[in-house]
Amino acid sequence: MVPSASSLIFGPKSSSFRPVPVRSLNGQTNVTSSNSMAAPVTVAAPKWAQKTITLPPQRRGCHLITSKILKEIGQDLSEFKCGLAHLFLQHTSASLTINENYDADVQDDTETFLNRIVPEGSSAPWKHTLEGPDDMPAHIKSSMFGCALTIPITDGKLNMGTWQGVWLCEHRDYATARKVVVTLNGI
Known part of the structure; x- marks a missing residue:
């Protein structure tokens, strides 16, 4: 299943980069990367x-x-x-x-x-x-x-x-x- 365009974040173009879904938590947006071991980053909702x-x-x-x-x-x-x-x-x-x-x-x-x-x-x-x-x-x-x-x-x-x-x-x-x-x- 491919996520809708409205639920993706795009970053630098590279062979290992893939857009990932964005999940909303308590009015904040949680951005995760499937190709990284880093913890999720929380950003303010628009x-x-x-x-x-x-x-x-x-x-x-x-x-x-x-x-x-x-x-x-x-x-x-x-x-x-x-x-x-x-x-x-x-x-x-x-x-x-x-x-x-x-x-x-x-x-x-x-x-x-x-x-x-x-x-x-x-x-x-x-x-x-x-x-x-x-x-x-x-x-x-x-x-x-x-x-x-x-x-x-x-x-x-x-x-x-x-x-x-x-x-x-x-x-x-x-x-x-x-x-x-x-x-x-x-x-």
Whole structure:
């Protein structure tokens, strides 16, 4: 009988290595190796947390939202020693990215760049104009940066570089509130 993929742990590739079943004991995971005389190793069972954060409407442009996100998830985040934070924006005319967290000129320059490479107005070639002249360009800009981020968690904190921050890039002239689903997974 072959164990299911969800019950295996894989390690370095070698001729003597074989995946072995994982048995749960008292909320802990017991990992054993059939090719070793070593005692079983106990590791913490993974945990999950999820929260939907509503951000107030922002003017068009790039906005640093790291502190708003941390304010909402800080309590849950502090319970993770190691893991991943996944941020998902539930909209198609805004985006998320990680970039400069110090000089606001970077946010302004990024907005200038986006507006130059994605044309708007009556001379733009877009067919989709039902929701206004800024809507189709907003969809394109959203696809360029994307609507999801994955950030490592280390010792209860988002493990980003010194000058990195999470941005909400608002691509509409008259924005609405934006929702970000934050999912935390780890130990």
